[in-house]
Amino acid sequence: MGDTELSYYLPSRQTGVNDMYLHLGFTAQERFVRRSRVRAVWAVLRLRHPLLSAHVEMHDYNDVRFIYTAPSSSRDLLVGAEQNLEYRTQSKDELIDSYLNGPRTLSNTRLSYLVVSEPAGSNTAIPTPPRTPSPSRPSTEAEAEAINSSESTTEPDHHYELLICAMHFLGDGMALHQFANDFFGMLGSDKNDADFEAMLETEWRERWQDIGADAAVLPKSLEEHMPLSAGRFRRAAAQIDFQLSQEKLVGGHVFPRRKHPERRTIVPTVSFPEDRTKAILKKCKANGVSISAALFAICNVAWARVGGGPKNLPVLMYSALNLRPYFTVKPSSPWNSYWFLAIGYFNVVLPSFLPSDDKVESTFWHRARQAKDQSTRAAKSPLVASRTHEMAQERGGRARGWAKEDDEKELGVWKPPVPSFATETPRERALPARSKAPSAALLGLSLLGNLDGMYKHASFPSIHLHTLTTGSRQRHGAMLLFGYTFAGKLWISLGYDCNGFPEGFVDAYWRESLAAVDEFLG
Template structure:
């Protein structure tokens, strides 16, 4: 493993114009919403849910000059305040974002430099260190950027074969491109996957532009002046919380109805399948990743379209059939998988255009439930696979377009926030050595004078809601990355995920650079030996068999 290199001399702070804004030294604060708190509180100790996005690319060396990278990073940190904010926790229900107004463009360059690192390691080493090593982020560092130019030994087996030069040098000779790896690190409570990918596209658009480094630094100065020279007292610097972006006019009746609907939905979430686990003192996350060639990806997408589904819906069926073929779990109990909804299209709150950042949380949650059995006749497996893919599509569409989506999102946020606060307090008390298990309360309630009312919800036997696996289905990322906007940079590899808790697992599926990518991030120490490896092998086999 190569040593981390120090910041090159060309990236040292420049003598930029140092004109203080009227807001110099002023801090802006906002209290976290329930969804943000539900991601923040579990992250405090070991960085659970800290996100990363890796992108492998080729470019000429001058395009990735450290001073140029720093200028682009500073511009984007200016545009998106949560990237440069910090967190202060007062109480479990009073956790705040704190953003200090930048005093100058020079200040922004220095802060960007302090949150930027240059290395010489390859993709696998970068990701492994981020996932399993000491935590990179903290309450005073909500985002971080790592740029690596791996050595030939580290990069040789990981990068695609050399491609034709992107352009020619001034003397007509082919311009030499080099292999680079970019790792974007960010807390999950400041944004989601869509924010990460939109940010990466903006980063490469600026980095690959025809502007010189000096022109990018002048752009930084101009944007800083526009935002901070005459800041309004009521400017909304920090983006709103998820719950405030989808407001509801609550009443007692509407609140009661929303809670009843939410409870009834939760009662329907039945899942009886789960991977056999084992206890282990250390968590170790691995991310096996598979990509399919462009021609095969086209054929797979065409086959999905012919069967009336997207690749995302098909991946639910892939997991279901792979698990059924393993023969684990009861065939009578269904299989439950969970995923996330992009709620940006549901936002109704107005946001100021100058501070219209996309770095904020905008995700809801839904489950897909499928049967856990297959007939003995293998000839029937393919039609059953596509039928279950259509079931997954129907359930996903119903969740996304349900008229009560907003109220359900609010109720889920309340539940997640409440549970996270309770678990956080329990964890803190255990660490202090003052935690005691709760004791059942004594029944001192006097006998009612009238018979109790009938319950609102019908009586049901409590069923298991165990989830087998979570799926993060990002869709066609070539619709997010405008490759034509940065022709001097060739993106070829993308991997994403987060630091996980013990025994966690998440499957990723997306198309990027005209290829289908599938990866499985999981704690290899948290499951019975060989079971997840077998599931991954079965899943790849199902993909090849029914989509290949």
Template sequence: MHLQNPICVERKLGDTEASYFLPSRESGVNDMYLHLGFTTQSRTVERDRIAHVWAILRLRHPLLASSVEMHDYHDIRFVSKAYPSPEGALQDANDNLEYRNGTKDELLDSYLNGPRTLSAKRLSCLILSHDEHRLNTSDSEDWKNYDLLICTTHYVGDGMALHQFANDFFTILSSKKENDELHELLKEEWRLRYGGQFSAICLPISLEERLPPGPAGKFYQATSRVDFMNSQDKVVGGHSFPKRSGNERKTIVPTVAFDEERTKKMLKLCKSHNVSISSAIFAICNIAWARTRNDKPHLPIMMYSALNLRPYLSPDEQNDSYWFIAISYFNIVLPGFFPSTDVAKIFWHRARSAKEQSTKIAKHRMVISRSREMAKERGDRARQWAKEDDDTARGVAKASPPLTAAVTSSAVEKPPSTALIGLSLLGNLDGMYKHAAFPQIKLHTLTTGSRQRSGAMLLFGYTFVGKLWVSLGYDENGFDKDVVDRFWANVLTSMEELLL
């Protein structure tokens, strides 16, 4: 069966999606990547095989293969066109699949600092790289090292979607199915989506539509707004990295992995103190900064992190895709001073404080309304800034007025509290990667992040293949190099001192 007139499905971006789309237009700010280093036999990664798996998953997750059309700041749409045939889906997957030769570092540098890989017409792509000069780590000559880069825009999804996708990708790729069997699976997937009455052609709904609705009426809306503003006013932070301006952005991602034995020791120690490694890393950053630059000890240190909203969402009755963005943000505030005595005691106390703050935020009875208010505010702010940027580009000197009344909330009028750093704490990724499900592929390295704006910084922490990994993605031309180098060194030495 071939579609004579391929149908087209579209929907508006929600506030959270718009807040990521609008800043991405010029240079791809927040375009995500997930890098996975692995060994496998060369037949496993033949282009036709990879393309088939990629095509199957693009059918299952339609946002990956969609495009975005912007009509105005309040009308931005995902557009998905049905493939006329399974072969059309395979061709599209091939068009968004690239093979390269080179190292992992070259791959990441190209994606983070080179010309933008993605666009409003290309929301995802795969890049597979093989370093011909790298020695194989396997005893078998046919097992070689490869690097896979999964690239998507942030308004299509989040870290949880990336890791779930990677697990599904490797599971299908490692299966015993021959290429002709994969093609039959592709045809069946196409038939499910586009056969019959086309009932399955729909896009995953937005975060805001998935959030459970609160009571109707203006009173609830007003109280939700007041509660959100009050919660934002309570977070105070007075520390930041000294910045440098006027330099071209260059993002680097120094990464350290602790071996399995040391990782087990760290996790066991955290458990004995009734905290997670994630809470401990907040406290590590707090101490590392106090040891780096303690010029304002009277002011607290604020750090922000992403709140995974998936546990709170109502199911999408028409689309079971996990590719959608479902995050909000929260802040952890810890004291700025740090005594030189009782270091370990103070450290564990602050780790427990970070845990208590995180738990209180996640379990707060207003978490849904706060997330909705934050999404609305972020969307409004992004629209206003986008219009100002566009006016400036057109030579319109006067700044545009606020687009909506919501933008004039106190959270925007007052300068926001200063955050020292953002933390992306992904937890135990070995709970998401079912390594036993893809025995033909041995994963050994994982790095993740996104294209940044100038002067951005984000610290990542996670366990993967039994190891604890920490990485610092930042614009090395946007900060005082000596301060960042000292902070990063203090993070690592503090972990050695307090977690081992």
């Protein structure tokens, strides 16, 4: 693993911190969701994306490896898919709660898992309309009626919940959503079980029958996807730039926290109807911003209104940056999986106070444009690659230190570090020392954009996706806001540890956030 992968793996070992999930609610006829069909599709995708069926071996804090056992046959792939597939009868909320707060689903030997749930009483009892005749289908009324009566009209749509589970060090949100689109594209196709099993056999032979000894089966690490020259001048310049960029991140606001022995993550979620979503997006466009930039301003205004933090310090928020456009090393077919980690971070800093009431709306849109400008500068910086490498080293080093401390505490052998009296000259800083400003982050925002551009709904017309929720298992006192459009609707959710904050405080902040959406976005 590279440093970025390690920074996600090491904290996950005990309780599954960062284990991702993607929930999708959908309706379909039962024949599309039979176990044999889902298993075959799952097996094909696990073949195409080998990290999903790999396992992890940890040798020490600097040496953690993905281990992939080559399938000896297509039958092996079906067996592996079956072992990592589960059918349940839980509702959406029960499914997500059990994943976030129950025993850990994933492990070093199970890096991905698929759960299909049909809640009790989910049969909609609405017959599927007859299929439209085409040149490849019977065109006479009698023939069409015969097929429809046997395939469609006798079978109502059922409501299903799908949960895709994967370790975060395998990939990121973009991999999850691309995978879900591919999954439904196959599941909703005209192929039958035999077709999928024949596809599995063919693709297994293409990959494994004549594989060369130098085949790069597993994807490269994030850092290897965007390599940099090893020159001393480049390295020094990168360190100076990274240090300067970090010193600009000033933030003095955090949610008050409380200690509690148990973590309990909840995910309150609000969706807005399609007509209102269109009006919101239109208003954002008229003010020169995206909905993502507007959500930074929403969080900023809501925080000012709950009255938290010192007014003389700004509010710092962070978000994820998709690094795939910056990769210079491209995988070759057939080992061109998109399941790999490609995520960086950027920060937005906004004032913590609000002006008089008559200027609040203009201030809101001004701060949304500030968020847009800061996001754009982060994404378009020519130094994205070098900053990513520097941040990876810093995060990897921190994760190794904390992992070692956690392990020693668990064994009862940890001792506080002894102050060093070494006479060795300390490493010289790249820049003169400055007084350190606080850089506390209020919260993170996961802004996924328009997911309807990623989900090709028209390619699986027999399946209707209507609900999407995503997130990960969290650490104590964590919080992350999600914003995206899906199925024509704007969705906003706040995942947080409800035991990690004073009672009622986050509820008040969430109410202020939704009130700000009503007030400014319409």
